[in-house]
Amino acid sequence: MDPGVRLMERVRARDVAAFESLYDGYHRLVFGIGLRILGDPTMAEDLTQNVFLKVWTAPEAFRGGSFVAWVSRVARNRALDALRARSARPETEIPADLPLEGSIDDDVLAKLDAQSVRDALAQLPPEQRGLIEMGFFGGVTHQEIARRTATPLGTVKTRIRTGLRRLRESLAEQAAR
Amino acid sequence: MNDDSMRESMLESVALYALGVLPPEDAALVAAFIAGDDEARREYHDLRAAATALAQTADEPVDSARSARLKERLMARVRADAAAGRLSAARVSPAYPAWMWGTGLAAAAAIVFSVVTVAQDVNTRGELAAAQRRAATLQTELAESQRSSAAESRTLTDLLAPDARRYPVAAGTVVVRGDHVYFALSKLAALPKGRVYQAWTAAKGSATMAPSVTFTPNSDGVAIVALPVDATRVGTVAVSVEPEGGSKAPTTTPTFVRPLS
Numbered sequence: 001m002d003p004g005v006r007l008m009e010r011v012r013a014r015d016v017a018a019f020e021s022l023y024d025g026y027h028r029l030v031f032g033i034g035l036r037i038l039g040d041p042t043m044a045e046d047l048t049q050n051v052f053l054k055v056w057t058a059p060e061a062f063r064g065g066s067f068v069a070w071v072s073r074v075a076r077n078r079a080l081d082a083l084r085a086r087s088a089r090p091e092t093e094i095p096a097d098l099p100l101e102g103s104i105d106d107d108v109l110a111k112l113d114a115q116s117v118r119d120a121l122a123q124l125p126p127e128q129r130g131l132i133e134m135g136f137f138g139g140v141t142h143q144e145i146a147r148r149t150a151t152p153l154g155t156v157k158t159r160i161r162t163g164l165r166r167l168r169e170s171l172a173e174q175a176a177r
Numbered sequence: 178m179n180d181d182s183m184r185e186s187m188l189e190s191v192a193l194y195a196l197g198v199l200p201p202e203d204a205a206l207v208a209a210f211i212a213g214d215d216e217a218r219r220e221y222h223d224l225r226a227a228a229t230a231l232a233q234t235a236d237e238p239v240d241s242a243r244s245a246r247l248k249e250r251l252m253a254r255v256r257a258d259a260a261a262g263r264l265s266a267a268r269v270s271p272a273y274p275a276w277m278w279g280t281g282l283a284a285a286a287a288i289v290f291s292v293v294t295v296a297q298d299v300n301t302r303g304e305l306a307a308a309q310r311r312a313a314t315l316q317t318e319l320a321e322s323q324r325s326s327a328a329e330s331r332t333l334t335d336l337l338a339p340d341a342r343r344y345p346v347a348a349g350t351v352v353v354r355g356d357h358v359y360f361a362l363s364k365l366a367a368l369p370k371g372r373v374y375q376a377w378t379a380a381k382g383s384a385t386m387a388p389s390v391t392f393t394p395n396s397d398g399v400a401i402v403a404l405p406v407d408a409t410r411v412g413t414v415a416v417s418v419e420p421e422g423g424s425k426a427p428t429t430t431p432t433f434v435r436p437l438s
Contacts, residue, residue, distance in 0.1 A: 016252075016259045023248060031244075032235030045243060049251050056255050072232035080197075114236035121234060135198040136231045142198045161192035161224075168227035 004067025128163030213350030
């Protein structure tokens, strides 16, 4: 089981030590997501504090599944909100912190470390990897990706879909080892 | 574009939805499609897991001084809260810049700011009374904004959940999860001015339709609607076109009637 899940059960009971363990275990991930999306260490630091305060003040928002998946989605959502506020872009998005309760995929995810995901991502052709990373960390729409990369919209859709499918297969293989 | 190529195009868009790169108007259409299509739902859950995994590539060492400073600040707040036994969002939010909050919460933060501003600007009894009324209104708006954000999140969770029950209808899908019932409709015809769609529900064992909410689809014919009823008591749902403001009983042939069994 994702160790974060057990710790969250204790955080719900207002266990400060459990919260500290959660912070120690996951603050690098949250800070890293903030830094990749916002490109500013101070903003990433504020984001990290904000996300962990949410964990403490509203632990019920985590409704099961993988803690690492959930906290990643929360961090990415908050960072993208900040990015949009900073650039006054009007786009909104479907919330990324929808829980996949009891999802096998979340369980698979919990078995992977950062290096495993980097290795899987590195196996993708650069034209797929680049578009996927721009979409995930850039907070832009597929039309904007097409415009920035001067790639036809249909090609962007196909590359993202194919790339995500390959990534999914590769991650599943790594998790099964 | 025929139905097959339209469906294939929508399936391609599922990956974009999973990655979170669709603009809102397209996202609503794809969410409605996923809610009613088994293959799309499987694809969504597969690809969303891969998209979420991308976040882990950002997991890298943090500068130790920064990490220590951040932890010290955070733990001081948490320990103080644990000692006090409470830490409300209202106490937390002013300490952080407005950009930290999500779209819905940014609006909420703006309202909180307005409350503070109103309270500080008054200098007469009359102005104070007016300010108190305004503050009460703003606090109501704040609560509504927070409820709306939570409800939207709950709706999307239920629509895409693997364990939801789904009932195909001509215009999309009726989705039931727990005691919630939703319409995920994507093929609604545009309506003339002064007309709206209205939902109807009949209790289990009853043939009498009770009026529910009215709604208008977006320009793509998409409407995602949460019905304010206890799904465990509902036997049939329906939709008809009615005058603006709704009717007490259907006045036109229903767009669909769907027993939930």
